Amino acid sequence: MSTIGIIANPASGKDIRRLVTHASVFDNLEKSHILRRVFLAIDALGVPQVLYMPDYDGLVEKALKGLKLSLKADQLHMDMWADERDTTEAARQFCEMDVGCIITLGGDGTNRAVAKACSEIPIVAISTGTNNVFPSMIEGTVAGMAAGMAAREMVDVDRFTYVAKRLEVYVDDQMAEIALIDVVVCTELFVGSRALWDPHRIREIVLARAEPDCIGMSCIGGLLHPLGPRDPQGMYVRLGGGNTTVLAPVGPGLISKVDTREYRLLSLGEEVVLEPAACTIAVDGERQLEVFAHQKIRVRLTNRGPRVVDVRRYLYEASRRGVLRTVVK
Amino acid sequence: MAARTITFREAINEAMRLEMRRDPTVILFGEDVAGGATLPHMEGENKEAWGGVLGVRTGLAPEFGRNRVLDTPISESAFIGAAVGAASTGLRPIAELMFIDFLGVCFDQIFNQGAKLRYMFGGKAQVPMVVRSMIGAGFRAAAQHSGCLYSIFTHIPGLKTVVPSTPYDAKGLLSAAIRDNDPVMFFEHKLLYDIEGEVPEDNYTIPLGEAEVKREGSDATIVTVGRMVHFSLEAAEKLANDGVNVEVVDLRSLSPMDGDTILDSVKKTHRLVVVDEDNPRCSLATDVIALVADQAFDYLDAPCKMITAPHTPVPFSPGLEDAYIPSVESIVSTVKSFTG
Amino acid sequence: MSLTKEKMLEAYATMKKIRLFEEKVAGLFAEGKLPGFVHLYAGEEAIATGVCAHLSERDYITSTHRGHGHCIAKGVDINSMMAEVYGKATGACKGKGGSMHIADVDKGMLGANGIVGAGGPLACGSGLMAKTLGTDQVTVCFFGDGAAEQGTMHEAMNLACCWILPVVFVCENNGYAESTPWGYHCAAKNIADRGVAYDMPGVTVDGTDFFAIYETAEEAIGRARRGEGPSLIECRGFRYYGHFEGDAMLYVTEEEKKRNRARDPIENFKKRATERGLLSEEQIAELDSKVAAIIEEAFKFAEKSAWPENKEVLTDVYVNYP
Ligand SMILES: Cc1ncc(C[n+]2csc(CCOP(=O)(O)OP(=O)(O)O)c2C)c(N)n1
Ligand SMILES: [Mg+2]
Numbered sequence: 001m002s003t004i005g006i007i008a009n010p011a012s013g014k015d016i017r018r019l020v021t022h023a024s025v026f027d028n029l030e031k032s033h034i035l036r037r038v039f040l041a042i043d044a045l046g047v048p049q050v051l052y053m054p055d056y057d058g059l060v061e062k063a064l065k066g067l068k069l070s071l072k073a074d075q076l077h078m079d080m081w082a083d084e085r086d087t088t089e090a091a092r093q094f095c096e097m098d099v100g101c102i103i104t105l106g107g108d109g110t111n112r113a114v115a116k117a118c119s120e121i122p123i124v125a126i127s128t129g130t131n132n133v134f135p136s137m138i139e140g141t142v143a144g145m146a147a148g149m150a151a152r153e154m155v156d157v158d159r160f161t162y163v164a165k166r167l168e169v170y171v172d173d174q175m176a177e178i179a180l181i182d183v184v185v186c187t188e189l190f191v192g193s194r195a196l197w198d199p200h201r202i203r204e205i206v207l208a209r210a211e212p213d214c215i216g217m218s219c220i221g222g223l224l225h226p227l228g229p230r231d232p233q234g235m236y237v238r239l240g241g242g243n244t245t246v247l248a249p250v251g252p253g254l255i256s257k258v259d260t261r262e263y264r265l266l267s268l269g270e271e272v273v274l275e276p277a278a279c280t281i282a283v284d285g286e287r288q289l290e291v292f293a294h295q296k297i298r299v300r301l302t303n304r305g306p307r308v309v310d311v312r313r314y315l316y317e318a319s320r321r322g323v324l325r326t327v328v329k
Numbered sequence: 330m331a332a333r334t335i336t337f338r339e340a341i342n343e344a345m346r347l348e349m350r351r352d353p354t355v356i357l358f359g360e361d362v363a364g365g366a367t368l369p370h371m372e373g374e375n376k377e378a379w380g381g382v383l384g385v386r387t388g389l390a391p392e393f394g395r396n397r398v399l400d401t402p403i404s405e406s407a408f409i410g411a412a413v414g415a416a417s418t419g420l421r422p423i424a425e426l427m428f429i430d431f432l433g434v435c436f437d438q439i440f441n442q443g444a445k446l447r448y449m450f451g452g453k454a455q456v457p458m459v460v461r462s463m464i465g466a467g468f469r470a471a472a473q474h475s476g477c478l479y480s481i482f483t484h485i486p487g488l489k490t491v492v493p494s495t496p497y498d499a500k501g502l503l504s505a506a507i508r509d510n511d512p513v514m515f516f517e518h519k520l521l522y523d524i525e526g527e528v529p530e531d532n533y534t535i536p537l538g539e540a541e542v543k544r545e546g547s548d549a550t551i552v553t554v555g556r557m558v559h560f561s562l563e564a565a566e567k568l569a570n571d572g573v574n575v576e577v578v579d580l581r582s583l584s585p586m587d588g589d590t591i592l593d594s595v596k597k598t599h600r601l602v603v604v605d606e607d608n609p610r611c612s613l614a615t616d617v618i619a620l621v622a623d624q625a626f627d628y629l630d631a632p633c634k635m636i637t638a639p640h641t642p643v644p645f646s647p648g649l650e651d652a653y654i655p656s657v658e659s660i661v662s663t664v665k666s667f668t669g
Numbered sequence: 670m671s672l673t674k675e676k677m678l679e680a681y682a683t684m685k686k687i688r689l690f691e692e693k694v695a696g697l698f699a700e701g702k703l704p705g706f707v708h709l710y711a712g713e714e715a716i717a718t719g720v721c722a723h724l725s726e727r728d729y730i731t732s733t734h735r736g737h738g739h740c741i742a743k744g745v746d747i748n749s750m751m752a753e754v755y756g757k758a759t760g761a762c763k764g765k766g767g768s769m770h771i772a773d774v775d776k777g778m779l780g781a782n783g784i785v786g787a788g789g790p791l792a793c794g795s796g797l798m799a800k801t802l803g804t805d806q807v808t809v810c811f812f813g814d815g816a817a818e819q820g821t822m823h824e825a826m827n828l829a830c831c832w833i834l835p836v837v838f839v840c841e842n843n844g845y846a847e848s849t850p851w852g853y854h855c856a857a858k859n860i861a862d863r864g865v866a867y868d869m870p871g872v873t874v875d876g877t878d879f880f881a882i883y884e885t886a887e888e889a890i891g892r893a894r895r896g897e898g899p900s901l902i903e904c905r906g907f908r909y910y911g912h913f914e915g916d917a918m919l920y921v922t923e924e925e926k927k928r929n930r931a932r933d934p935i936e937n938f939k940k941r942a943t944e945r946g947l948l949s950e951e952q953i954a955e956l957d958s959k960v961a962a963i964i965e966e967a968f969k970f971a972e973k974s975a976w977p978e979n980k981e982v983l984t985d986v987y988v989n990y991p
């Protein structure tokens with residue numbers, strides 16, 4: 001129970017959005033530096049063991065290089081595919097091992113892949129992607145401290161987590177994908193470079209969160225009707241040919257007038273049937289499924305997402321309880 | 330000393346092995362010298378996947394470990410320069426420049442750094458390094474992997490240049506090069522790797538700057554190096570059948586050059602042919618002929634002749650490449666033209 | 670993504686040509702028919718094809734020692750390529766260059782290259798030409814993960830960005846430089862990240878996914894054409910054959926080889942294009958046999974071509990020696 005699992009995605013923050021928008025670059029050295037700070041914080045809190053997902057870019061090995069830690073850092077034994085299958089497999093193993101919490105470094109896509117297999121294990125999500133809604137921009141040291149306290153059960157973490165919403169995508173009644181933020185119908189026929197940046201190629205959007213202070217599809221909804229992570233609702237938006245436009249930041253530095261035809265709120269458990277067409281379905285910002293006109297696509301809003309640690313509230317509570325305070329006599 | 334027959338490749342490997350055993354400051358690095366030994370699945374077992382492109386370094390990584398046999402990125406400037414830096418501060422590095430044609434990438438480190446430090450610093454630095462490199466045409470490797478280019482290095486003050494022709498010489502010269510306190514360019518002709526010869530098991534050195542008369546004769550002198558030594562010996566054999574006795578001088582090192590042996594031979598035979606696989610301009614051939622013209626002109630009974638590659642890059646097509654390389658026939662006919 | 674049916678047919682044919690050309694060369698090499706050594710591109714077809722699909726004959730590419738794929742994708746005549754690999758007089762370089770130097774400047778192919786990392790500076794040169802003369806020509810510089818460590822590549826990327834040249838740098842990261850793994854020779858273990866150092870966008874894509882490469886290259890080449898400057902695309906993939914023919918690839922594990930086979934770029938393309946109904950099984954079969962015939966024809970052409978005459982040794986170079 002007192003171990004921590006770490007999943008750091010070497011691929012986040014390097015997609016085509018650096019070419020087609022003004023996205024920041026998250027270089028892998030910085031990810032390693034963040035991991036270093038995470039490790040030092042976890043170690044300071046006396047967590048005995050950290051398990052981590054291996055990756056081809058060696059992010060964790062680089063982070064650990066030269067560090068003198070009391071904790072044991074062990075790499076998971078697994079086959080590597082160098083794509084999101086690795087992340088899901090790592091999360092599955094963490095779940096089996098019942099780690100105290102999982103720290104993720106990546107974007108919405110990374111956390112989606114974790115969410116496929118992490119069950120009830122609380123997640124501390126550090127953003128190292130392009131335009132993310134799910135993980136937060138949080139200092140690695142702070143994230144590590146929170147994870148350490150949670151793993152050592154210094155303060156019961158359960159009270160400071162929320163259960164994320166989850167969109168489930170069914171293709172011909174088979175669950176084919178999940179999303180934590182958005183499911184988008186893109187008129188492109190191929191997954192290609194994955195990212196979405198041109199609203200003219202987007203037809204329908206289903207949102208678990210509609211946040212006006214974010215970038216991307218979530219914001220299009222957010223400008224119509226804001227919905228936070230804890231609101232028990234979602235939203236369906238149909239783009240094109242309507243009479244309402246929103247001026248939305250669809251990508252970093254890329255602000256477009258988006259033409260919307262209609263939107264409606266969804267309640268938990270509600271389903272949307274998407275318009276049949278040959279298209280791609282993007283989940284959490286990445287084209288993921290190539291679907292055909294004869295296929296029936298349904299999206300259901302649920303509250304079966306992962307448990308996410310609210311780091312700020314958790315650390316405030318830890319302070320109130322004085323968990324890291326020692327009175328010197 | 331017990332001797333046995335081994336290949337040129339094995340002789341070079343053995344020189345490095347024995348010198349590395351003898352002196353812990355000798356290290357070896359270059360592209361693929363440990364040959365994949367850095368891979369996780371190779372680790373621990375100290376295996377190697379390659380031992381170099383043509384397998385010259387087989388077994389060195391397993392014996393000496395990855396601290397003394399290092400793979401490098403494809404960064405010739407950086408690692409040849411690192412050899413200069415390491416040599417001037419206490420190591421005896423052997424840096425491997427896979428093909429001599431790659432000198433273009435790292436020439437400054439050899440020419441402005443390695444070659445000049447000792448002189449520029451008023452003798453306060455020594456650069457005991459060896460750059461080993463493959464040379465020569467005949468491998469169908471085209472214009473960027475087939476040059477000899479030893480003449481370029483011979484032109485540069487401060488460098489020593491060595492071009493062995495037999496397994497015995499290769500081992501002794503390489504050991505001497507490693508122990509030498511100046512930067513040595515050591516050239517291995519890729520078509521010599523498989524030739525065999527008697528080589529003692531123990532460590533020995535052959536002083537740099539000593540030519541060897543590989544065949545004695547009285548009618549003409551052939552001065553040559555590397556693979557052309559074998560061509561010249563073959564030509565000498567043919568000429569002997571026709572009653573012409575040529576002397577074949579294998580220079581072995583071009584810098585320092587053994588002028589005495591050349592001059593002594595020319596004074597005896599009165600005729601000189603230089604056989605050089607390199608391009609003809611400002612070359613080994615012109616250098617040797619200039620020496621003889623300068624110091625032994627009066628002994629000559631005929632004009633000096635040079636047999637070299639043409640002044641062109643190395644062509645790819647097998648027929649063209651064969652036409653490019655000096656041939657045994659051309660040596661025979663040139664010698665005959667003035668002994669005849 | 671501007672992908673039409675015609676473009677897809679063309680792309681499939683190009684990838685298949687590259688694959689069959691390389692398989693033919695591998696076979697001929699094993700039979701001892703080819704001189705020298707050959708570096709095969711099989712497994713990386715989607716990269717050259719996806720990138721060159723956005724180039725015209727007037728655009729330029731610089732290539733590497735593993736250049737057959739780049740040549741084919743850039744439209745170099747296959748007969749002349751096969752003849753060059755043989756060293757025949759009818760070869761693209763009259764038999765004087767061979768596999769490692771196939772070039773066709775008229776087609777914008779500035780040569781396969783025997784010197785690792787040499788293409789970067791050349792690409793800056795043709796980029797400078799286009800910028801100076803005010804044309805809209807773009808140059809793509811293909812280079813390997815091993816080449817990424819060469820000083821020339823660093824200098825070229827910096828220069829291209831200083832001068833805002835219409836150059837796209839495409840790194841073909843197949844995981845190895847000869848037998849040395851990328852994880853060893855690349856300290857920061859990421860090549861796309863280097864874009865930041867030179868002030869250009871750096872993107873990583875799956876080097877086996879034609880569609881991803883096609884879409885990314887379209888944006889990068891468009892950017893260069895509009896005068897907005899260089900980009901860096903790192904394509905992650907693998908090569909099926911050894912570094913050169915004859916390399917037993919002991920440094921690659923069996924699992925890795927198996928995993929690579931499961932990511933075959935051509936199979937992947939075929940599956941997705943046919944599922945989409947954009948290409949039919951019949952069209953594919955027709956193309957397959959057409960391409961096979963083209964390769965067979967190239968082989969026959971090379972076989973029956975004459976060797977160059979010896980006097981060719983002294984041509985195409987200024988020789989001034991009595
Ligand atoms: C300057 C230079 N150094 C070394 C070599 C020898 N060499 C040829 S290919 C190669 C590996 C290249 O690796 P990479 O750039 O990754 O290309 P790949 O072979 O994987 O396509 C090496 C070291 C060379 N040809 N040129
Ligand atoms: Mg490579």
